[in-house]
Amino acid sequence: MQRADRDRPAEALIAEAAVADVDGWGFDWLEGRATEERPGWGYAGLLAEAVAGAEVALDLDTGGGEVLGGCPRLARDQHVTEGWPPNVRRARELLGPRGVTVHDTAPGAPLPLADAAADLVTSRHPVAPDFPQIARVLAPGGQYLAQHVGPSSAFALIEAVHGPTTAAQRRGRHPADEAAAAEAAGLEILELREARLRMEFFDIGAVTWILRKCPWWVPGFSVETHRAQLLEVDRIIRRDGAFVAHSTRHLMRARKR
Template identity: 55%
Template sequence: MVVLILARTVREAVSTMDFAGDEPHAEAGSRGPKTTWRNPDATLMMRGMARTFEDLVAEADSVSVEGWDFSWLDGRATEERPSWGYQRLISERLASVSAALDVQTGGGEVLAGVTRFPPTMAATESWPPNLTKATKLLHPRGVVVVANQGAPPLPFGDEAFDLVTSRHPAEVWWDEIARVLRPGGTYLAQHVGPASVFELTEHFLGPRPEARRKRHPDDERAEAEAAGLEVVDQRWERLRTEFFDIGAVVYFLRKVIWIVPGFSVDRHRDRLRELHERIERDGSFVAHSSRVLVEARKPA
C-alpha cells in the first residue's frame, strides 16, 4: 500500500521550482521534507506588485519556454521539494551499475547533476528543443542522447540496462521498461502524482472530479505488476506550491502544458484577470503538487 505524506505547509523559497531539475540539498537519511532553504532576493519577490495585469501577462507570454529550466520564476513562485531527494537517489544508484537509461530526460538538467555515470549511459527524449539542449549538456559527459518518437517501443534491445530512471515522465511505458531491464534490474523514478496543481487546473477549467484519479499510485502499482515488475518502494507526497504574481502563472501554464490543456492568454484572459485580483488581494495563489517515488524491480 502506498504511503501518502502530507508535507508541512511551509514555504520553501528555492531558486527554481521542483519541475526544473535541480534538487534541494537534503541531508542524507533525513526524515520528512527537510531541505536547505534559499531565500530569493526581496526585490524579486516584490517586482510583480507594482506592475499592471497587462504588463505582467504580456511579459510572461513573450518569453521563451524551451527546455526544462524554471529559473525565470526566481522570486515569483516557490514549491516544496519531496523529502526523498530524487537526484541524490539516482546519483547513488548510477554509481553502482554498469549500464543505465534515463527515459524522457527533458533538457537533461536532472541527469547532468549526477556525479558519476556508469560505463554505458543513455537517455531518450522526443521534443526537439529539449533534445538539442540535452545533447549539448550530456554529450560532453559521455551520455548518448537518443531521439525517439514519444511512443513505444524504446530504441534499445531486450535486457540492455541494469537501471532505468525517469523524472516526471508524461507516460510510463511499463512493458517497455520491463523489456529493456536485465533480470534483477531496477526502475527508479519520480512521477507526477494524481491531481497535481489541481487548484490551478480547476480555476481555469472548472471541477474535474473524473480526472482526479489519473496517475494514482495504486493504479501505477497494478500496471507495473501486470508488466512483470515487483514494486519494492512507493511514496507519495503533496507539496505546497505558491505563485506570487499572474506572470508566474502564465509562464508556468505555457511551459507545463498538461496542467490546463489548450491554455492561451487570449482564451483564458478573463480567468487570468480574476486570478490576478485574487493574488493582489491574498498575496499569492496556493496550490499543491503531487509527487510519487517509485522503485520497481524485474525478477532475477
C-alpha cells in the same frame, strides 16, 4: 523578484511571461515568483547514487538533461530519451560532452534499447511510463527508479483556468494504479512513497509561464483564449498575496523479476 515588481499591472506581467523562454526542464525563471515544496526523499541524490553504480542506464523523458546532468558520475553506458525537439537539442548540448547517447523518441514508441540491455531505468516526472517497455529493456534484477507526478497535481490552478475536472481526471496518475501496472508488466515494487506539496504563485506572470511550460495542464492554453481566467487569478493573488495549489509526487523503486 521584488514586491514592487509584483505590483506591476497584470497585462504587463502576462505579456512578459508570454514571450519568456520555456525550453528545457529548468525553472529558474520562477525564482522569487513561485515556490513548490520538495519531497523529503531527495530524488536528485537517489538518482546520482543509482547511475554512479550502473553499467547501462536509460533516463526517460530527460527534458534538457538538467536533472541527470547534475549527477557527478553517470553510468558507463548512459542513454536518455526525449521527445520535444528544443529539449532534445538542450540535452545533446549538456549531456553529449559526457558521452551520453540522446535518443529523439516519439510518444508511444518502443524504448531504444535491446531486450534485457539495461540494469537501470530512471525518470523524473515521466510523461506516461510504459511499464511493459521498461520491463523489456531491464535485465533480470535490474531496477526502475523514478519520481512520478501524482494525482490532482496543481488542480486548484488548473481548474481556475480550465474549469472543473472530472473524477477520472483527478484519479489519473494514482500511485496504486501505476504500481499495479508495473507489477502486471513483471516488476516487483520495492518502494512506493507519496508526498503532498504546497505550491505558491506570487504573480500572474508566474502562472502564465508555468501554463506555457506545462501545456498538458490546460490543453489549448494561450494568453488570448484564457485572458479572463488569468485576470481572475491575478485578482486572487493581489487579494491574498499568492495563489495556492498543491502537487503530489510518488517515488517508485521496482525490480525486474
